[in-house]
Amino acid sequence: MIKVLASAFLITFGFFFLQGRAGFSLADEGFLWYGVQRVLNGEVPIRDFMSYDPGRYYWSAWYALLSGDHGIMGVRMAAAIFQAIGMFVALILIVRSTDPESRYKTVFWGLSALILILWMLPRHKVFDISLSIMLVGGLAYMIANPVPRRCLLAGIGVGLVAVFGRNHGVYGAAASLAILLWMMIGASFQDVVLKRFVPWGVGVVIGFLPTFVMAMVLPGFAAAFWNSILMLFEQKATNLPLPIPWPWDASFQTGSFKDVFRDILIGVFFLSLPLFGLASIVWVTRQVKKNQPVQPALVAAAFLTLPYAHYAFSRADVSHLAQGIFPFLIGALILVSSLSGKKRLYLGGILLIASLMITLSQHPGWFCRKADRCVDVDVSGSTLRVPSGEASNIALIRSITADHAAGGKSFIVTPLWPGAYALMERKSPVWEIYALFPKSEAFEQAEIERIIASDPGYALILDVALDGQDALRFRNTHPLMHRYIQENFELVEVSPNPALQLYVSKDATP
Structure with a gap:
């Protein structure tokens, strides 16, 4: 044995x-x-x-x-x-x-x-x-x-x-x-x-x-x-x-x-x-x-x-x-x-x-065995070999957090990147850190109350159709939360990728 x-x-x-x-x-x-x-x-x-x-x-x-x-x-x-x-x-x-x-x-x-x-x-x-x-x-x-x-x-x-x-x-x-x-x-x-x-x-x-x-x-x-x-x-x-x-x-x-x-x-x-x-x-x-x-x-x-x-x-x-x-x-x-x-x-x-x-x-x-596929990135004090696309996402999270949520301020990243909170050592303002399925109005309203209480500096929405299904976009699964973000945050350009939609707190925009 x-x-x-x-x-x-x-x-x-x-x-x-x-x-x-x-x-x-x-x-x-x-x-x-x-x-x-x-x-x-x-x-x-x-x-x-x-x-x-x-x-x-x-x-x-x-x-x-x-x-x-x-x-x-x-x-x-x-x-x-x-x-x-x-x-x-x-x-x-x-x-x-x-x-x-x-x-x-x-x-x-x-x-x-x-x-x-x-x-x-x-x-x-x-x-x-x-x-x-x-x-x-x-x-x-x-x-x-x-x-x-x-x-x-x-x-x-x-x-x-x-x-x-x-x-x-x-x-x-x-x-x-x-x-x-x-x-x-x-x-x-x-x-x-x-x-x-x-x-x-x-x-x-x-x-x-x-x-x-x-x-x-x-x-x-x-x-x-x-x-x-x-x-x-x-x-x-x-x-x-x-x-x-x-x-x-x-x-x-x-x-x-x-x-x-x-x-x-x-x-x-x-x-x-x-x-x-x-x-x-x-x-x-x-x-x-x-x-x-x-x-x-x-x-x-x-x-x-x-x-x-x-x-x-x-x-x-x-x-x-x-x-x-x-x-x-x-x-x-x-x-x-x-x-x-x-x-x-x-x-x-x-x-x-x-x-x-x-x-x-x-x-x-095996994926990272080829040098051009992955790059070295510091994550929580450790050097990781990360695929180039994910390395760009990490750099983006760090950049917009430094610009719009410095000093420990809260932020929202939804529906698919809960690791953004861990990367920046921040608490998510919402309970649902992986927002895949449609939720009730009562659930969404409770999440909105949490957002109001945490006063986040920005909200980054990944506007993607999971599995090619448009019904699974965040704006369709969580329409109340999406509308709240649109009405209370300012949309600014952050990436040539149209799926990455950055909304900055109106209090922080000039």
């Missing part, structure tokens, strides 16, 4: 060494960084600012306090430590599912580690990726010997995962309940309910206690948490959907051979999630009916693949595929590990090549 742990940390931080300072995003990564920064300033996720669930912010803040690094590299390092734990769990599941006497096992484990690390993207989402892996590990632990103590611990794991991401808690609960039903094959209903389901349910409550405690002791958190759930129903979606890139929809007529082949591979992986999920559940069910042994980790991966397919399909791009693929990857690697030595290496090699073709271009270190 020590060797696997060392290997997990070595490959994770080897990748971190290669590309830990490459890339930066004012959008998604900025969303995480801003939240960590606000927690360090005493604010509460969800209640005081739009955020993911609290766990990842307190984890990152804990590392920042221990290390003294409150900047972007501190956030990245905290995420990398969490990623290494996830990598360890994935590797230990694969190692323990492999015959220790089999040939080439060490080479296969190395291939597996490379495949896993390639799919761990984007960087700011390794929390979500590691949570999915931890669920596989926790449920496999329960399946291997479903005594009450293990069921209790598995439930605690599901509840604790939900503290970091409620969607992961839902996925873990759905898979757990399906597994408990699966366990009824050949077992008495009473034993499954009393000795497995009840301890598991108690464990879920125990694991979710941090959120319960926050709701009880932090004024306003319970209401904010409940409202954040209601917003999902109002939006009628967990994400902005994209067309599913099925393999037969590849750009055969217009793309190069390399692009078409990559499109086909992406489609194959998307198609593999539901197919593997369904087929593996049928197979492990048949095995248990025949009293045949089956790897506990394979059972856990089988029942988690379909819930996580929902994550991948919610916004069907490579990034979300990567965040939902790990139960499938672990299950597939366990199946491959059961083959004879050379077959195992051949299939592992094919999976590695396919993974390289799909994911390599998504890694910031």
Whole structure:
């Protein structure tokens, strides 16, 4: 186990060494960084600012306090430590599912580690990726010997995962309940309910206690948490959907051979999630009916693949595929590990090549390998290699803040660059730092009241049609706020890019 742990940390931080300072995003990564920064300033996720669930912010803040690094590299390092734990769990599941006497096992484990690390993207989402892996590990632990103590611990794991991401808690609960039903094959209903389901349910409550405690002791958190759930129903979606890139929809007529082949591979992986999920559940069910042994980790991966397919399909791009693929990857690697030595290496090699073709271009270190693509930029005291376009955006934010919001004055950047606040170490005057979905008039009016109270020096609006949909422009999703900014701020030219609309406070304009 020590060797696997060392290997997990070595490959994770080897990748971190290669590309830990490459890339930066004012959008998604900025969303995480801003939240960590606000927690360090005493604010509460969800209640005081739009955020993911609290766990990842307190984890990152804990590392920042221990290390003294409150900047972007501190956030990245905290995420990398969490990623290494996830990598360890994935590797230990694969190692323990492999015959220790089999040939080439060490080479296969190395291939597996490379495949896993390639799919761990984007960087700011390794929390979500590691949570999915931890669920596989926790449920496999329960399946291997479903005594009450293990069921209790598995439930605690599901509840604790939900503290970091409620969607992961839902996925873990759905898979757990399906597994408990699966366990009824050949077992008495009473034993499954009393000795497995009840301890598991108690464990879920125990694991979710941090959120319960926050709701009880932090004024306003319970209401904010409940409202954040209601917003999902109002939006009628967990994400902005994209067309599913099925393999037969590849750009055969217009793309190069390399692009078409990559499109086909992406489609194959998307198609593999539901197919593997369904087929593996049928197979492990048949095995248990025949009293045949089956790897506990394979059972856990089988029942988690379909819930996580929902994550991948919610916004069907490579990034979300990567965040939902790990139960499938672990299950597939366990199946491959059961083959004879050379077959195992051949299939592992094919999976590695396919993974390289799909994911390599998504890694910031690979993108910035060409000198003309990225430039050095100082971000929170660290020198990062940043794509030229993002470097220009950073320079723009710094310039207009110096001109119109100097001395710590507030400003607004909406809807897509929450990292602007973290970059300038300012508090957002509005709660919704990532304004993607339409909101009610009451919500918009509350945001306007916050703007009035904060008296911002400027408002920078990114007038973009997300996914090519004009309805998703800020002026259409937030018409009251947009009109308020137009009526109370002066539009000035700031960039030849018409999407960047700068409104300066009328009190500050000559």
